[in-house]
Amino acid sequence: MTIDKTETTHFGYKTVNIEEKESMVAGVFHSVAKQYDVMNDLMSFGVHRLWKRFTIDASGVRPGNKVLDLAGGTGDLTAKFSKIVGQSGQVILADINSSMLQVGRDKLRDLGIVGNVDYVQANAQALPFEDNSFDVVTIAFGLRNVTDKDEALRSIYRVLKPGGRLLVLEFSKPDSELLNKAYDFYSFNILPKMGDFVAQDGESYQYLAESIRMHPDQETLKSMMETAGFEHATYHNLTGGIVALHKGYKF
Amino acid sequence: MPKQALTAALEIIINKALSLDPDSQANLEAINGRSLTVNLREFDFPLTFIAEQKSMLVVANNTSEDCVLTTSLSTLGKLRQSSLITSLIKSGELDIEGDPKIAQQFARLGEQLSIDWEQQLAHRIGDVGAYKVHQLALSIGKKLQFAKQQISQDASEFLLHEQPMLVASHQQHDFTLAVTLLEQQTQELDARLTNLIEQADQISR
Ligand SMILES: C[S@@+](CC[C@H](N)C(=O)[O-])C[C@H]1O[C@@H](n2cnc3c(N)ncnc32)[C@H](O)[C@@H]1O
Numbered sequence: 452m453t454i455d456k457t458e459t460t461h462f463g464y465k466t467v468n469i470e471e472k473e474s475m476v477a478g479v480f481h482s483v484a485k486q487y488d489v490m491n492d493l494m495s496f497g498v499h500r501l502w503k504r505f506t507i508d509a510s511g512v513r514p515g516n517k518v519l520d521l522a523g524g525t526g527d528l529t530a531k532f533s534k535i536v537g538q539s540g541q542v543i544l545a546d547i548n549s550s551m552l553q554v555g556r557d558k559l560r561d562l563g564i565v566g567n568v569d570y571v572q573a574n575a576q577a578l579p580f581e582d583n584s585f586d587v588v589t590i591a592f593g594l595r596n597v598t599d600k601d602e603a604l605r606s607i608y609r610v611l612k613p614g615g616r617l618l619v620l621e622f623s624k625p626d627s628e629l630l631n632k633a634y635d636f637y638s639f640n641i642l643p644k645m646g647d648f649v650a651q652d653g654e655s656y657q658y659l660a661e662s663i664r665m666h667p668d669q670e671t672l673k674s675m676m677e678t679a680g681f682e683h684a685t686y687h688n689l690t691g692g693i694v695a696l697h698k699g700y701k702f
Numbered sequence: 703m704p705k706q707a708l709t710a711a712l713e714i715i716i717n718k719a720l721s722l723d724p725d726s727q728a729n730l731e732a733i734n735g736r737s738l739t740v741n742l743r744e745f746d747f748p749l750t751f752i753a754e755q756k757s758m759l760v761v762a763n764n765t766s767e768d769c770v771l772t773t774s775l776s777t778l779g780k781l782r783q784s785s786l787i788t789s790l791i792k793s794g795e796l797d798i799e800g801d802p803k804i805a806q807q808f809a810r811l812g813e814q815l816s817i818d819w820e821q822q823l824a825h826r827i828g829d830v831g832a833y834k835v836h837q838l839a840l841s842i843g844k845k846l847q848f849a850k851q852q853i854s855q856d857a858s859e860f861l862l863h864e865q866p867m868l869v870a871s872h873q874q875h876d877f878t879l880a881v882t883l884l885e886q887q888t889q890e891l892d893a894r895l896t897n898l899i900e901q902a903d904q905i906s907r
Pocket of ligand 1: 476521522523527545547548551573574576591593596597598
């Protein structure tokens with residue numbers, strides 16, 4: 452697909468040029484990189500750790516596997532994968548943003564995680580890896596920031612080995628109205644204030660809240676995965692559907 | 703996510719014990735990079751323990767390629783006596799795939815740490831409860847019967863002790879109610895204001 456330069460896309464609720472979105476997303480993550488982990492704990496009350504554990508357990512990753520932690524940011528998933536795949540395996544932490552990669556690299560080094568982890572600056576839409584090279588690809592809280600999600604899904608499909616699987620952990624649509632309401636209130640009123648207070652960056656967190664709402668719901672993402680070629684696509688709601696884990700295979 | 707809450711709690715308990723017992727370092731180093739998967743008859747999911755240089759990672763899947771044990775909680779304690787292993791296997795109480803030495807090394811470390819599981823788990827998941835998370839409908843052996851009740855009560859309570867920032871579901875529920883109430887009150891206030899403004903308009907006319 453060629454991108455028409457005048458095409459537009461969403462940046463949160465704003466409609467912007469495709470090119471503009473990429474640099475705006477970059478701006479958000481450059482500005483939150485340093486406080487990212489603290490904010491994650493605060494924003495999710497620590498539950499994001501359980502969501503990530505769930506993802507690891509569902510990945511079926513084994514010693515010796517090659518794993519791509521796409522949009523890996525500060526490397527929470529990479530840290531655990533690195534321990535599971537062991538020295539005979541390999542984990543690649545890929546992110547489009549150099550600040551996030553830098554924070555991730557420093558954090559993992561401090562945790563003593565070296566040897567089987569590589570860091571690559573890459574755009575999910577055009578992955579710089581050979582066809583059929585990974586057993587597992589994860590993208591946690593990353594897909595909603597990607598401009599062309601279909602292209603990213605195709606690119607991920609290409610780099611997966613036959614038998615390999617993709618796990619998408621992402622905010623989704625809560626399955627109850629009440630929860631939806633509380634969650635809306637939280638995301639639009641409290642979250643940006645917290646972002647302002649802790650990270651002195653309310654705007655970035657306003658964007659996060661908006662981008663969460665613009666993200667495809669469970670069924671839509673599932674069919675997008677199927678269109679990209681994934682088989683046995685399924686999803687599992689976590690915390691009432693605030694977050695969903697989608698999984699699909701390449702055969 | 704009760705399984706994940708359980709593995710998180712196990713990891714916290716084990717790693718705290720490791721850090722409190724410097725003598726455990728040698729035993730831990732002996733198994734650095736090794737892993738053990740345990741299928742407990744009482745659980746409907748496997749647990750894998752992965753040893754690292756200074757800590758232990760616990761996950762809820764069967765990733766170990768070193769050694770896989772299938773057994774029950776009560777038999778687990780007998781493992782460290784190597785003389786018993788053959789008879790345990792013969793009697794069907796224990797099944798080992800892979801290297802039994804690894805299982806024994808993990809058992810030795812476990813014995814050295816002498817964690818009082820009953821007390822530790824009770825400490826972390828006890829005296830809270832109020833909510834039922836039914837997903838973890840397991841029948842844990844008699845010895846850990848208390849844990850079963852407590853685990854199937856909201857497992858996320860585990861983390862409450864470690865992570866005071868985690869919100870309990872009743873708090874979440876209260877919050878939801880409070881939001882709804884607040885919204886109603888705002889609407890009422892809004893209606894009253896509109897009314898007042900209209901009245902004021904009429905008076906000033
Ligand atoms: C919310 S963070 C998630 C980080 C980490 N996976 C986690 O769960 O904590 C989103 C990440 O996606 C990255 N990102 C955004 N667009 C991307 C793209 N097109 N390709 C790769 N990474 C991207 C951002 O730089 C950011 O680090």
